Every structure is written in C-alpha cells, then in structure tokens.
Amino acid sequence: MSDSKYITLVSYDGFEYVVLREAALVSETIKAMLKGPFREAQTGRCEFGEIRGPVLEKVVEYFHYYHANRDQTDVPDMDIPVDICLELLMAADFLGLDSKPQMRDLS
Amino acid sequence: MADEQVLPTLPKTPFNGLGSKRAWAQANAPPPPSVSTSSDPAVFSSDDDPALEAYENTRRHKRRYVGTWYDQHLALSSDSAMGDHSSSPAVGSSPVVYRPFRRGKGGVRPQKREFRKLDSGVYMGGQDSTDTEGDIPSPYTPKYFASPALLRVSPRSRPQISEAETIARERIKECVENGNPMVELNDLGLDSVSAETIAPIADIEPIPVVLPGMYFRKTDPDIQVFLYNNNLKEFPLSLVNIEPLTVLTLRNNDLTEIPTCIGKLRNLKTLNLAQNKLKYLPSEILRLMGDEGKLEMLQTVSNPWWMAEKLSFQSVMEHAxxxxxxxxxxxxxxxxxxxxxxxxxxxxxxxxxxxxxxxxxxxxxxxxxxxxxxxxxxxxxxxxxxxxxxxxxxxxxxxxxxxxxxxxxxxxxxxxxxxxxxxxxxxxxxxxxxxxxxxxxxxxxxxxxxxxxxxxxxxxxxxxxxxxxxxxxxxxxxxxxxxxxxxxxxxxxxxxxxxxxxxxx
Structure with a gap:
C-alpha cells in the first residue's frame, strides 16, 4: 500500500499529473480506486482510459481549486474552456464530481 | 505529352497587375531605410508630435494570400485600384466555408480596426504602413465537436414574418416616428413576435411639450406596450430590453410561462397577465413589487394558477x-x-x-x-x-x-x-x-x-x-x-x- 502524500493520474494519451492525495479524494471514484484491493491502491497510480490530457489537467486544476476553497464562502467560479466542456462534463460524471447524494439502500 | 492541360492565361507581370505606381516603386526600390541608414532622419518642427511614432515602426506587413495565384490576381487588381485599405476577401481567411451565423450577439461581425493614417506631407520612401492586416474578418469557427454527422444539422431557418407581425411592425414604426409612447399591438392575432419587431420600441422618444415661458426639459420616455387579445404562446423575451417600459398588457394570450428575466424591467408599474394559461410566476416579479421595482398593479385573474390545498391551508391559517x-x-x-x-x-x-x-x-x-x-x-x-x-x-x-x-x-x-x-x-x-x-x-x-x-x-x-x-x-x-x-x-x-x-x- 502506497502511503505517499501524492498520487499520479495518467491520461490515456500518456500525460501524468502528480496530485496531492487529499485533494484527489474529492472524487469518489478515485477514492474507491485507492481504497480497494486494486493495483492503484498499491502503486498510487491511477490510469484513466477515457480522459484526454487537457481534460485531466482541468480536472486536476479543479481538485486543487476545490481543496483550496473547500471551507470558504464567496468562492469565485472556475472558468472552463468551451472546447473541452462536454468532455469535462463526462469526466466529472465518471469521477463523481457532481453533487449527487446517494439514496440510502433500504434493504 | 499529347493531351497537355490548358493552363489559365498568365497574368501580365504582377507589378503591372497591381496597377499602382507605389507598388511598382515598392518592388523595385531597395529595402526601406531603417532609422540608422545613410541619410539623416527627417527633421520636423516639433519632435513631440505623436504622429512621429508612426514612422518609427519599421516592421513591414506582408500580404498573405490563400488559394490559387490566378484567383488572387483578380481580387488583387480590383482591390489595389480602390486603395490600399480596402479589404480583399481572400486575405488571411482559410478556405474553409463557415456556416453563416446571424442570430444573437455572436453574429456581429468584428468592427474594422481603425488605423492611424497620419500624413506629414514628407515622402519617406514609400513604405506601405497601412496594410490590410486589421481587416481580416475573423470567421466564426465552430471548433467543438466537429463531427460529420453534426454538420448536417442545418441552422434554424429564418422565420417568415406573418401578416399580423407586419402590421405590428408598421404600428411600431409609426410610434417611433411620432414619438408616441403608447404602442398598441392589440387584437392583431399575433402568435409570436420576433426580436427584430420589438427592438425599435426602445428607440421611442416622446416629443416634449414646449410652452412659452417654460424651461425645456427632457422627459423620460414612459413607454406602454399593449399586446392584449393576441395568441402569444411565449413571452416576447426582447421586451425586457426596453428599460423605460412602464405598462405592459398581455391580457388574453396563451402564455404558459413568464421568464425570469422580467426582473430586468425595473420601471414597470403595471403588468396585466390576466386570461392566460399561467400556472405560476417567477419570484422576480415579487422583487419588482418590493424594493427593487416599481410594480404597483399586477392583474392575474383568469389563469389556471396552482392553488393551495384546502385542508392544509386551513390548518396553517388556524395555527400559524x-x-x-x-x-x-x-x-x-x-x-x-x-x-x-x-x-x-x-x-x-x-x-x-x-x-x-x-x-x-x-x-x-x-x-x-x-x-x-x-x-x-x-x-x-x-x-x-x-x-x-x-x-x-x-x-x-x-x-x-x-x-x-x-x-x-x-x-x-x-x-x-x-x-x-x-x-x-x-x-x-x-x-x-x-x-x-x-x-x-x-x-x-x-x-x-x-x-x-x-x-x-x-x-x-x-x-x-x-x-x-x-x-x-x-x-x-x-x-x-x-x-x-x-x-x-x-x-x-x-x-x-x-x-x-x-x-x-
């Protein structure tokens, strides 16, 4: 189990981003990847087969933006370039970066 | 080669083709003198003349062409005859054909950049400093998601103007010309009004009453729009751009929703929404009735409003x-x-x-x-x-x-x-x-x-x-x-x- 403060995110076209682990845990998907009995948990290296480099870069920017602003109020909105916004929308959905509470399982 | 292809006729020499003496001089003259060449720079009466800066710029602008040379030649010769600052259509733009883009703010073509063209009357060697670079129209480039499947989607065709709307336009035109702030568009059977029709209403300026012995005072326009007894299904969004609108009557239409942007009508005093198909109103209207606006009269009868449920309403009334x-x-x-x-x-x-x-x-x-x-x-x-x-x-x-x-x-x-x-x-x-x-x-x-x-x-x-x-x-x-x-x-x-x-x- 890798205990490094940082993890590496890899886009499908080979770009690598080293991110503060704590910041990246905003994403439920990454959290699950790093928790379970997966290779990612051992190496601290998450590869995303669907996300392009520039999109992942924006995601990483969001991690840090969110990490810096998590307990603040009156946060300025983040700017998203138009050309990647649809891809980013998909990535946000995939990474669990939309505010979506879970319905509690009643069974 | 037996069947050699016929080439297009060659142009005469490109310099003749340009047809201007200056261009000829430019081509044959030695490179333009920079500031430190043999002859002394020209001396002017005043050295802090801002016009001088224009001469310090030794950067040359090259014309850029796209396409075949013989096509260029045609466009070029006609252009240079008209002068150097006219725009040549092919310059700088890529050969891709972009879809026309008319609607909305994005459709406004960029303004031509103004170039300083100061002439001191001293000839400094024929440098063409007013090139056409600024005139290149930056085409609207739909970069995103360019897939062949999507390119088939044709932009919405321009809606035809109905007869009723033509009458409406005439009435609005009349009001603008006479400075009449009461725009009566009632009983026309309008089912939609386009933004182009509505927009001129904002230009109405009432003709002030000038009496002898009184100071001339410019009165604020007090525009009233009457759209009652029509068949409007959607609120004409462009109405909210008419800032001095004080009375808006939409009685007896088929409206189902009032947009949130109605909150922009800060001067609205009377709003008549009776006899429509409204189920609820946006909370912006509440703000207009409060501190942020001047809304005093709101007519709402005969709409299928949502209602408070009887039982729970009564219990709240009793206990709260x-x-x-x-x-x-x-x-x-x-x-x-x-x-x-x-x-x-x-x-x-x-x-x-x-x-x-x-x-x-x-x-x-x-x-x-x-x-x-x-x-x-x-x-x-x-x-x-x-x-x-x-x-x-x-x-x-x-x-x-x-x-x-x-x-x-x-x-x-x-x-x-x-x-x-x-x-x-x-x-x-x-x-x-x-x-x-x-x-x-x-x-x-x-x-x-x-x-x-x-x-x-x-x-x-x-x-x-x-x-x-x-x-x-x-x-x-x-x-x-x-x-x-x-x-x-x-x-x-x-x-x-x-x-x-x-x-x-």
Missing amino acids: GPNPLIRTPVEFLDSNGRIYSRFRLPLSDDDLAESTSSLELEVEHPSELEMPKEVSYTEQDAKRLLNPKGARSLFEYALKTLTKLPEPELAEVDCWLEVDEGYPHGLRETLNLAADAHRSGGLTCSVCRRGMVVPLTRWVEFHRTSGATKLDRELLVPFLKIGCSWRCVPEVVVSGGEDCLPKSE
Whole structure:
C-alpha cells in the first residue's frame, strides 16, 4: 500500500499529473480506486482510459481549486474552456464530481 | 505529352497587375531605410508630435494570400485600384466555408480596426504602413465537436414574418416616428413576435411639450406596450430590453410561462397577465413589487394558477398566527435534476401541458421544513450541497460553460447527445433545462441571490396581489422560488431549519 502524500493520474494519451492525495479524494471514484484491493491502491497510480490530457489537467486544476476553497464562502467560479466542456462534463460524471447524494439502500 | 492541360492565361507581370505606381516603386526600390541608414532622419518642427511614432515602426506587413495565384490576381487588381485599405476577401481567411451565423450577439461581425493614417506631407520612401492586416474578418469557427454527422444539422431557418407581425411592425414604426409612447399591438392575432419587431420600441422618444415661458426639459420616455387579445404562446423575451417600459398588457394570450428575466424591467408599474394559461410566476416579479421595482398593479385573474390545498391551508391559517407565509414544502434536487424529497412540484412537461384547471398543492406549516429522508451524503457532497456560497461541483461548472454556447452550437451538442448513447443518463434533459433557463434570463437563487445553472431546491410561495385585503385561498398567486444549495430554503419561523438536516456520514 502506497502511503505517499501524492498520487499520479495518467491520461490515456500518456500525460501524468502528480496530485496531492487529499485533494484527489474529492472524487469518489478515485477514492474507491485507492481504497480497494486494486493495483492503484498499491502503486498510487491511477490510469484513466477515457480522459484526454487537457481534460485531466482541468480536472486536476479543479481538485486543487476545490481543496483550496473547500471551507470558504464567496468562492469565485472556475472558468472552463468551451472546447473541452462536454468532455469535462463526462469526466466529472465518471469521477463523481457532481453533487449527487446517494439514496440510502433500504434493504 | 499529347493531351497537355490548358493552363489559365498568365497574368501580365504582377507589378503591372497591381496597377499602382507605389507598388511598382515598392518592388523595385531597395529595402526601406531603417532609422540608422545613410541619410539623416527627417527633421520636423516639433519632435513631440505623436504622429512621429508612426514612422518609427519599421516592421513591414506582408500580404498573405490563400488559394490559387490566378484567383488572387483578380481580387488583387480590383482591390489595389480602390486603395490600399480596402479589404480583399481572400486575405488571411482559410478556405474553409463557415456556416453563416446571424442570430444573437455572436453574429456581429468584428468592427474594422481603425488605423492611424497620419500624413506629414514628407515622402519617406514609400513604405506601405497601412496594410490590410486589421481587416481580416475573423470567421466564426465552430471548433467543438466537429463531427460529420453534426454538420448536417442545418441552422434554424429564418422565420417568415406573418401578416399580423407586419402590421405590428408598421404600428411600431409609426410610434417611433411620432414619438408616441403608447404602442398598441392589440387584437392583431399575433402568435409570436420576433426580436427584430420589438427592438425599435426602445428607440421611442416622446416629443416634449414646449410652452412659452417654460424651461425645456427632457422627459423620460414612459413607454406602454399593449399586446392584449393576441395568441402569444411565449413571452416576447426582447421586451425586457426596453428599460423605460412602464405598462405592459398581455391580457388574453396563451402564455404558459413568464421568464425570469422580467426582473430586468425595473420601471414597470403595471403588468396585466390576466386570461392566460399561467400556472405560476417567477419570484422576480415579487422583487419588482418590493424594493427593487416599481410594480404597483399586477392583474392575474383568469389563469389556471396552482392553488393551495384546502385542508392544509386551513390548518396553517388556524395555527400559524395572523399573517402566515403560505408555502409548499421544499423540493430537493441534485445537479442532475433528480428529486430527493417526498414533495414534488408538478413542473415536468407532461404536468404543465396536461391540466388546464387549477392544481392543488400541499401547504407546509411555516415552522416546519421537511428534509429528504433516506439520503446519505458523503462529506464532499454535504459540502457542495449545503454550502450556499462554496465551491460548486465540476459538473456544474462544465454545464454552465455549455449553456453559454451560442444557439446553433447548442443545437449541435443536443443532437450529439441524442445520437450517442455513451452519455450519462439524463444529461440531455439537464442540459436542455439549463439552456432554457439561460435563454430566458438565467436563474438567480431566491435566497442568496447567487446566479446558478440548475436549482437544487424549489418551492412555491403564495402571495396576495394588489387588491386582495386578506388571505383568500382563491385569490393567492403562486410564485416559484428556487435555491442554489440545500440550505437555500425558506426561512423557518419558529425553530432553526438547519438542525434538522441529516448528518453527513
């Protein structure tokens, strides 16, 4: 189990981003990847087969933006370039970066 | 080679073709003298003349051409005959044909950049400093999602102007010419009014009455628009750009919704919405009736308004003091538009289309606030959902950017989402809702006034309108309120509502 403060995110076209682990845990998907009995948990290296480099870069920017602003109020909105916004929308959905509470399982 | 292809006729020498003496001189002359060459720079009477700066610039602009040389030759010779500053169509633009883009703000072509053309009268060696670089029209480039399937989507064809609208245009023109602030467009059978028709109304300036012995005073226009007895199905959005509008009558139309941007009409004093198909009003109208506007008269009779349910209304009236806030429970949603609360507003398209009679909505006691049950949050979700002014989710930011796309692009994205199955469920609906909201003026949180893309809470408040002296169930008008986080909810009168929020896990 890798205990490094940082993890590496890899886009499908080979770009690598080293991110503060704590910041990246905003994403439920990454959290699950790093928790379970997966290779990612051992190496601290998450590869995303669907996300392009520039999109992942924006995601990483969001991690840090969110990490810096998590307990603040009156946060300025983040700017998203138009050309990647649809891809980013998909990535946000995939990474669990939309505010979506879970319905509690009643069974 | 037997069948050699016929070449196009060669132009005469390119310099003759340019047809100007200056161009010839330019081609044959030695490179333009820089500041430090043999002869002394010209001396002027005043060295701090700003015009001098124009001469220090030794950078030369080259003309750039795209396409075949013989095509260029034609365009070029005709251009240079007209002068150097005329734009040549092929210069700098790529050979790709872009779709015409007319609608909206994005359709305005960039203004020609103004170039300083100062002439001191001293000839300094024929340097062509006013080149055509600034005249290159930057074409609108639809870069995103360029897929061949999407290019088939043709932009919305220009709507034909109906006969009624032609009459309306004439009447508006008449009003503008005579300075008549009463625009009477009633009884025309209009079913839609385009922005081009409405826009000139903003230019109406009343002709001031000038009496001897009185100072001339410019009066503020006091524009009144009468659109009653028509068949309008949608509120003409461009009306909200007429700032001095004071009276707006939309009586007896087929309106089903009033857009949020009506809040821009700060000078509105009378608004007549009687005899339409409205079910609720945006909360912006409440603001206009309050401190932010001047709205005094609001006519709302004969609409299929949502109504407060009789039983719960009566119990609230009995138990909640003299002048209670009559409101429904709050509906809680996520950014994908999924509803988490038990209470649901009948806001789906089916609900809105279906009933023409009044629907009854449950009323909640003002000291209660029902929160969604059976929902567990993660810590992150709790922060995003519950912090009204905190950072939003990446999903929302991306959605916000997407809704700001110009309309043809949005149509393409929509088509893309329809064709491709790989997108998350409900994304298309969410996007359409967000785009609709953006088009009708954007959404503002009713509690913290922050702009937003998708509402996370919704509820309806029933208010009295002008004329009603007491809370009569039949005369209350519903106003839809929206919140940008799960904490943007109506104020709970007795005990704090925040305590009853579920704990994060």
